[in-house]
Amino acid sequence: MKAIVVREFGEPEVMKIEEVETPRPSGSQVLVRLNAAGVNPVETYLRTGIYPNPPKLPYTPGKDGAGVVEAVGDAVTRWKGGDRVYTANSITGTYAEYCLCEEADLGRLPDNVTFEQGAGIWTPYATGYRALFQKAAAKPGETVLVHGASGGVGIAAIQWLAGNGYTVIGTASSKDGLDLIHANGGNAAFDHTDETHFAQIKEFTGGRGVDVIVEMLANVNLERDFDCLAMRGRITVVGSRGSLQFTPRLAMTKDATIYGMSLFNSSQDERDEIHRAVFEGLSRGSLDPVIRLSIPLSEAASSHHQVMESKALGKIVLIP
Numbered sequence: 504m505k506a507i508v509v510r511e512f513g514e515p516e517v518m519k520i521e522e523v524e525t526p527r528p529s530g531s532q533v534l535v536r537l538n539a540a541g542v543n544p545v546e547t548y549l550r551t552g553i554y555p556n557p558p559k560l561p562y563t564p565g566k567d568g569a570g571v572v573e574a575v576g577d578a579v580t581r582w583k584g585g586d587r588v589y590t591a592n593s594i595t596g597t598y599a600e601y602c603l604c605e606e607a608d609l610g611r612l613p614d615n616v617t618f619e620q621g622a623g624i625w626t627p628y629a630t631g632y633r634a635l636f637q638k639a640a641a642k643p644g645e646t647v648l649v650h651g652a653s654g655g656v657g658i659a660a661i662q663w664l665a666g667n668g669y670t671v672i673g674t675a676s677s678k679d680g681l682d683l684i685h686a687n688g689g690n691a692a693f694d695h696t697d698e699t700h701f702a703q704i705k706e707f708t709g710g711r712g713v714d715v716i717v718e719m720l721a722n723v724n725l726e727r728d729f730d731c732l733a734m735r736g737r738i739t740v741v742g743s744r745g746s747l748q749f750t751p752r753l754a755m756t757k758d759a760t761i762y763g764m765s766l767f768n769s770s771q772d773e774r775d776e777i778h779r780a781v782f783e784g785l786s787r788g789s790l791d792p793v794i795r796l797s798i799p800l801s802e803a804a805s806s807h808h809q810v811m812e813s814k815a816l817g818k819i820v821l822i823p
């Protein structure tokens with residue numbers, strides 16, 4: 504089979520397409536024939552080799568993908584050949600024609616969802632769900648700010664909230680990004696490159712502030728988030744690409760809670776809960792992954808440049 508192989512850490516161009524042996528499932532493993540693989544920022548960090556717990560070389564990147572079950576190990580009980588699935592982790596990596604997964608790391612892909620969309624499910628929707636509900640415990644009636652709502656996780660978070668009794672605010676830095684927030688059910692959208700957007704958000708809430716913030720770039724925003732956070736507000740830090748000077752008194756005076764989260768730390772029970780919610784939302788149509796770019800697997804290097812360098816507008820997927 505064809506797969507992207509990383510033999511040395513470095514720039515996106517270290518990802519090369521190679522002919523490798525197709526893996527075989529054993530025990531509780533499932534072999535998935537992939538129709539699409541999802542690209543996430545974390546794969547770019549891992550590729551540099553300086554992120555905590557770097558993969559052992561050589562490796563094939565990717566945890567997210569979607570396709571059809573090709574073969575199953577003899578202990579597999581939940582899946583059979585031909586099932587449409589999305590992946591929520593992978594033993595061998597999803598930037599490939601086939602990948603091996605543990606059976607617990609697959610979710611059922613409803614017939615109304617394309618494989619390209621399926622490749623954009625797990626990391627974005629699971630992160631959005633965990634940040635909103637398993638961490639910040641967002642409740643209908645509350646006002647939620649998705650700070651960085653034009654990308655994979657942000658759009659997923661907006662979709663989890665829209666139509667469920669929340670006041671939903673998103674931010675982006677392009678006109679298309681702002682439009683996307685409204686198109687996905689956001690009640691208001693602001694430009695996070697405008698220094699006054701914190702004040703604008705507070706004004707939008709009538710001066711009360713937002714109850715929950717899902718923060719995609721904490722090293723830039725965490726201190727200023729308190730300008731628009733309500734009393735007893737909660738912030739979940741999802742993304743951060745550096746450090747900042749922070750005044751703890753801000754959290755103290757608002758009785759605020761700051762949660763950190765990494766999807767890698769989720770328990771199997773938490774993941775099972777997310778799979779159930781994802782299947783229900785996809786089947787109902789309230790979750791509808793937005794694909795901005797679909798390119799051949801051989802162009803994986805370009806996908807890593809684009810996910811880090813261009814304005815976000817949904818997911819980038821690779822087609823084997």
Ligand code: NAP
Pocket residue numbers: 543544545626627630650651652653654655656657674675676677680695696719720723724740741742743764765766767810811813814815816817
């Ligand atoms: P993405 O698709 O590349 O989107 C990045 C988002 O960040 C876009 O909405 C972008 O908006 C926004 N952004 C840029 N500058 C910003 C600013 N100053 N303030 C607020 N938002 C800003 O990435 P993603 O997949 O959604 O992931 C978002 C972040 O979460 C990444 O850092 C990723 O590594 C992290 N993440 C963490 C976990 C976890 O387990 N903790 C899981 C998944 C992702 P514009 O492009 O419109 O400016």
